[in-house]
Amino acid sequence: MRCRVKFLLSTYLWTLLVFIMAKISFMLFCQEEHPFALTDMWQVVWHGLTLDLSTALYFLILPFLLSIISIWYWAKWLTYILRGYFVLIAIAFALAFVADTSLYPFWEFKLDASCLQYLETPTEAMASVSSVYLVWRFLAIAIASIVIYGGYRPLMLHTACCSSRQWLELLVYILTIPLIVIGIRGGLDESTTNIGQVYYSQNQFLNHSAVNPVFSFLSSFEKTASNIVDYDFYTEDTCQQLMADYYTTTSVDTDTLLTTNHPDVIIILMESAGEVFAKGMPRLQQLKQEGINFANCFANSWRTDRGTVCTYSGYPSFPTSSVMKMPNKTRALPGIASSLQQAGYATTYLYGGDINFTNMRSYLIGTGFSQLIWKDDYKDDERNSAQWGVRDDITFKTLLSLIKHPSDKPRFIGYSTLSSHEPWDVPVKKYDDEILNAFYYLDSCIGEFIDQLKQSPQWKNTLVILLPDHSYDYAGANQTQPDRNRIPMVWTGGAIKSSRQINTICNQTDLAATLLAQLGLTHDQFRWSRDILSRSYQHPLAMHTYRNGFSVTDSTGFMAYDFDVNRIVADKSTDSQRLERIGKAILQATTKDLKELGK
Template structure:
C-alpha cells in the first residue's frame, strides 16, 4: 500500500490508494494480535510491567551544548558489536567507529531490539520494541499510528528527510517514513542507473555518503534546524563492495562502511555546520557473525551507539544496559521536547533510570537481560534455552512475558481502532 504514498498529508496518500487492492491488502491483517501471548491475567501483567519503563526526566544529564542542534542519524546496516573491537569484536574492522567512540558519547551496553531492518527501523524511530511474529512496518494501519522522532522534531520546527540507497518501497518503508513525519525521501530511484548498478542491493555507501555530504552542504546558512537519517547498505549480503582490506567478505564489507563513515566525518567536520550538529551512529540490528555459539545470544544483539559532532559537549561513556528503543526518549529529552508518546522508550541519561534492562525478540522468542543475568526464551517450546545466572531466571522470564503481552495488546488495540 505504501508504494503510492507521496505526501506528508495522509488524506492525500489514502486518496492515491487503489481501493480494491487496499481491500485485499487489509484482509491480510485482520488477525487479532491481542489474542497472542496471553501469558497472564491483565492485573498480573500490569503488576509485572509496573516501573519497567518509568523515567521522569527530572535530572537529565546534559551531554549537548545546544538545545537545537542539527541532527544526523547514520543508521548502520547490521553493524553489531561483533564488528567493533572496543566491544570485544573483530580487530581492525572498524577503526573509525572505535576512534569516534572515544571522542563522543559512547553507549557501550546497548542492545538491538530485533533482527531485521524493517523491525529495527520501527524500534529506533518509533521507540517500539520488536515483535517476534509481526513486522509492524508491513501493517500500514499500525505503522501509521506509531510515534516517530521525525514527527516530534518536525513539530519543533525541524526540516526532516531520509536517505537510503536501496529500494525504499521494500517492506512498506516509504509508507512508514512518510506517515512518521519524514518530509523528503531519497532512494535508489534518485540515483543514475550507473550508480545503482555498482551493487546488487543498491547504491554503495561511498556514493550515498557523497550524496549525503552534498545534501548537507546545500543547507549551509539556513536558520532552520534539520533532522536527516541515512540508512547504509553495503554491510549486507552479498557483501560485495569496491574495497579490499580483508579476505573475509563479511569483515571486508563492514570495514568498507567504516571507511566511508570515517571519510564523511573528516569532510563534514571541516564545514561550518559541524559546530552545531549532533551525529548519532547506530545500527539497525546486529549480525550473528563470526558464527560462534547460540545465534540468539546477547553478544549478537549488542550494538554500539555513538553521539559525536560539534554539538557534543565532551566525551563520556554510558555503560548502563539500554536498548535502541531508548534513542527517542533520550534524544528528545536532551532537546527539551516531550516524549510521552514513546511509552516504551526511556531516557537513559536521567538519574531516575535506575532499572536498566534490555528486551529483544527474534523469530518467536525473546530475551530479557538485566543486572541479574540473561534469559532467552523460546515461545514455541515454552522454555528457556539460554541462561546466565539461573537464580534470577524466573523473574526475568516473567518480566519478558509481560512486556511481550503488553506489546501485542497495544498493536491489537491499534489495529482494531480501540487504542490511540
Template sequence: MGRFVALIMGSFLLQKTIFILYNYQLIGSMSCSDYLAVLWHGLSLDFAVVGYLIALPLVLVLVSYAFSSFPARRVFLIYHALIAVVLSLVFIGDTGLYPFWGFKLDATIFQYLDSPQNAFASVSLLFLCIGILMAVLWAGGLFFLLQRAVGKSWERGQRPLVGLGLTLVMFPLTFLVIRGGVGRSTTNVGQVYFSQSQFLNHAAVNPLFSLVSSMDKAEDFDAEYNFFSEEERAKLVEGLYPQEAPAAEELLRSKRPNVLVIILESFGAKYIASFGGMPGITPNLDRLAREGVVFSECYANSYRTDRGVLSTLSGYPSFPQHSVMKMPAKSRSLSGIAQALQGVGYKTDFLYGGDANFTNMKGYLLSTGYQRVTDDATLARDLPRQSWGVQDHATFDYLYNEIMKRGEGEPWHTAFLTLSSHEPFIVPYQKFKEEVPNAFAYVDDCIGQLADRLRKTKAWDNLLVICVADHGYFTGEGKGRHTSYIHHIPMLWFGGAVKEHRVIDRLMTQSDLAATLLAQLGLSYRAFPFSRNILAGNYTYPFAYYTFNDGFGFIDSTGVTVMENVGANILEEHPAPSEERVRRGRALLQTTHDDLSRR
C-alpha cells in the same frame, strides 16, 4: 483481454476521481498536478489488482482450449458478475467510510461484521440507503460493460493455436505485474506513497489491494502469548516503562542541533573495539567514540532491518512473528522522531541507497514524519551499485553534498540507512581478506571520511550525529544467532553539538533512542510509551528486551535469559537461572501484543 484490462483500469481511475471529490473537504485544496500525481503513482497497485483479476480467466481460457464443451460464456458471465459486485462494494465502502476512519479500507472492517448494529450506529439510514443504491448502480453498470465489451472475447476463437500461444505468454507477464517487477521488493501499499499529505497517498491506494493485502495481517494479536491474567501481567510490567521525565544529565550544547541518524546495516558491537568488540576493524568509529557519547549497553530490538528501523525511529518494540512496518493499518498509528522534530520546525528527510519500497518502508517513513525519501530509484543512475543498491561511499558523498546545500537557519533531521555491510558483502574496498570484516571496515571508512569532511565546515558546530545499528550479524559463533552477544549493538553520539566524551553503561535498546533524544532537546516523548529516557531520574530499573522468531531475550542487572516460546527452550541463561526474567519477558510479549491489537 485488452478490453478487460482497459475497462477495469478505467474504472479504477474513475474511482480515484470520485474518491477525491467525495472526500475533498478533508484536504481543502488540491492542484491539478496533485490529482495527476495521485493517478500516476497509484497505477502500479491498479495494475497489480488487474493482474490478480485476469489470472483466473487465463486459467479458464486454457481449460476452454482443452475441452471444447467447456461452457465459457456461462462461467465468465458469473465471473463478471462477481467482479462487478466485489469492486462495487469495496469502492463504495472505501469512499463512504474514509471520512469516519481516515484510512483506506482494510481488514479492520471484518472486526465489525460480528456486530453490524454497532457498526452502523454512527451513520444515518439515509446514508446507508444511498450507499446501497450507489453500490447497485456501480455493480450493474460495470457488469453491463464487461459483458458488452469483453464477454465474447474470452471464448475460444477461430484460430485456437494463436489464442493458446497468447494465453501462455500472458501468464509470466501477469505474474510480473502482480509481483511488481523483478526487483527485491514486491508489490505493497507503501510503494504508491509520494506525498507528505496522507490524503493524497491514500487516494492513490487501490482499495481492493489495501483490503486483500491486510487480510493476512488481521490477526487477533491480543490472543497471542496470553501467559498471565490481566492483573498479574500489569504487576509484572509495572515501572518497566517510566512516565515522561526530564533528563538528569545534558549531553548537548544546543537544544536545536541538526540531527543526523545513521542506521548501520547489521553492525553488531562485536565489530567495534570501543564497544567491547574485535580490534582493528573500525578505527574511525573507535576514535569518534573517544570524543563522543558511547552508549555501551545498547541492544537491538530484533534481528531484521524492517523491525530495527521502526524500533529506532518510532521507539516501538519488536515482535517475534510480525513486522509492523509491513502493516500500514498499524504502522500509521505510530509516532516518529521525524514527526516530533517536524513539529518544532525541523525539515526532515530519509536517505537509503536501496529500494525504499522494500517491506513497505517508504510508506512507513512518509506516515511518521519524513517529508522526503531518497532511494535507489531517485539517486543518479551512474552511481556505483551492488545487488542491494548504491554503494555506501556514494550515498555518503551524496549526503555530504546535501548537507552543504543547507542553510544555517532552519534546523534539519536526516536519517540514513546504510546497506554495504550486508550479504553479499561486495564492496569497493580492500583491508581484510575476509569479506565480512572487510565490508564493516569499508562502512567505517565511509563514516570516518564523512566526519572529517564535516568537521572542516560550519555545519559541524551544531551537528549531532547518531550512529546506531539496526541489528547484529551472526557468523556462526556462540550458541546461536539470537544470543545477547549478537543483539549487542553500538549507539554513538558525536559531532560539534556534543558537550564532552561520556560512556553511558545503562542497559537499553535502540527503541530508547526516541525518548532519550527528545528529552535532550527539551521535547515531549509522551507519544512514545515504549521508549525510555535512560538519562531520566526515574529510570531506576535498566533492562533490555528483544524478540526473534517465536522467542525473546531479557537482560537486567541479574543476568541474561534468552528463551524460545515453543517448548520454553532456554537458549542462553547466565550467570544463573531466573524465573523473574522469564516472567517479565513473557509479560512484555503479552503487553506488546495487546498494544498492537489496539492500534
C-alpha cells in the same frame, strides 16, 4: 489468436479504468473534509498506477486460463462461467469502492479486513448511520455493479476463436505466464507490491487516495490482527505488577550531553553493524573514544523493517509481526521526525535502496519525514552499483551535501546504509572474510564522512548518532549468545560537550526518549521508550525479540526464551526465572498495545 489477445487486453484495460474511476470518485466524495487541487487528482492517479496495474493482473488470471481453453474448445457453460465471474468481480469491486468511500470519513484509513468484525454485530454498525444513508449506499453499490459489469459484458469470448497454429499459440501463452507473475509481484526488485509504494505526499489523504482499496483489503488479511499472536501469560493486574516502573515517560534531572538544544541531528542506521563486527570497524571504535559511547545498548529485533521502527518510533519489536508492514498501525505511531518537525526542524530520509521495501515509504512519511531520497533519485550506474541499490560511499556523499546545503531551519536527517548486507558486494578488499570486509568498507565510509564533516562549519552545531538497525549471526554468535544483539550507539559531532562512556543497559528504542529529552522536548507519546539519562530510569533492562522467541538482559545477566519449545534456551543469569516473567509480561503488554494501535 487476435480475438483472444483483444479480449484479454480489453478486459485488463477496463479493470484498470475501473480502478482509476474509483480513485477519482473517492476524492470527489471526500473533498469536503479533504480539499485538493485539480492537479492533485492527476498526481493521485499517476502515483497509484503501479498498484492498480499489479492488482488488475490478479483478476485477469481466470480469463487468461479460459482463453487457453478456447484455443481448442468452447461450450456454452464456459460462457456462463466467464459471465458469472464478471458479475462476481463487478459486485465485489462495487462493494469495495463504496465501502472504502463511505468508511473513510469515519476511519481516516483505507478499507481493510478490520471492517469484517462489524459484520458480527450489524445492528450496532448500522445504528451509527441513518436509513437514508444506507439506502443511498445500496443504490450506489447497485449502480456501480451494473456499470462495471456493463463494461465487461461486450468483451466476453462467446465461441472458440479458430486458429490453425494452436500449439504455437499455446507456447505464446506459456511464455506470457512469467510476465504476469512479475507484474503481480511488482517487478524483480527485492520489494514486492505493497501499499507503501504509492505514498508520495505529506498529505495523507492524497496518499490514501492513491491506494487501491481492493488490494488494501486483500493484503490486510496477512498484516492486521490475524498476524498478531496473542501472548496471554498473566492476568492484567499481574502483568502490570511485573512491569511496574520499567517504562517511564517522564524525564527527571536528566544529565546534559549537548552544548545546544537545537543542533542539526543526523541518525545513521548502520545496516547489521552489531558489536560482533568491532574488529572490522576501527574508525567506529575511534569515534567511541572521541564522542559519547553507550557501551551496553542492545538491538530490539533482527530485521531492518522492525529495527527501523524501533529506532525512529521508540516502538518495540515482536517475534512474528512486522509493524512496518501494517499501514493501519504505523499511521498511529509517534516518530522522532514528527516531534522534531513540530519543533521547527526540516526532516529528510536518505536510503540508497528501494524505499518501497516492506512498506518503508508509508512508514517514513507517516512518521514525519517530509523529503525522501532513495535509489530512483540516482543515475543508472549509481543505482546499480550494489545488489541492494546505491553503494554506501555514494550515499554518504549525498548525506554530506545535505548537511552542507544552506537551511533556515535546523535539520533532522535519517539515513540507512545498505552495503553491509548479503551478498557483501563492496568495492574494497581488506579481509578475506567477505562479511568482515563489508563492515570494514562501511567503517571507512563513516570515517571519511566524519573527517569531511569536521572540516565544515556545520560540524560545530551537528549531532551525529550512529547505531545499527540490528545485528547479525557471525562467528558463532546467535540468539542464545549474550553479545549477539549488543550494538554500538555512538553520539559524535561538535554539539557534544565532552567524550564519555555510558554503561547503562538500554535498547535502541530508548534513543527516541533520550534524544528528545536532550533537546528539551517532551516524549510522553513514546510509551515504550525510556530516557536512560533520567533519574526515573531505575530498572535498566534490554528486551530483544527474534523469530518466535525473545531474550532479556539486565544486571543479573542474560536469558533467552523460545516459543517453539516453550522453555528457556539460554540461561546466563543469576535470576533467569524473573527475567522470563518480565519478558513475557512486556511481550503481553506490548502486543496488547499493538492490537489497540490505530483504532
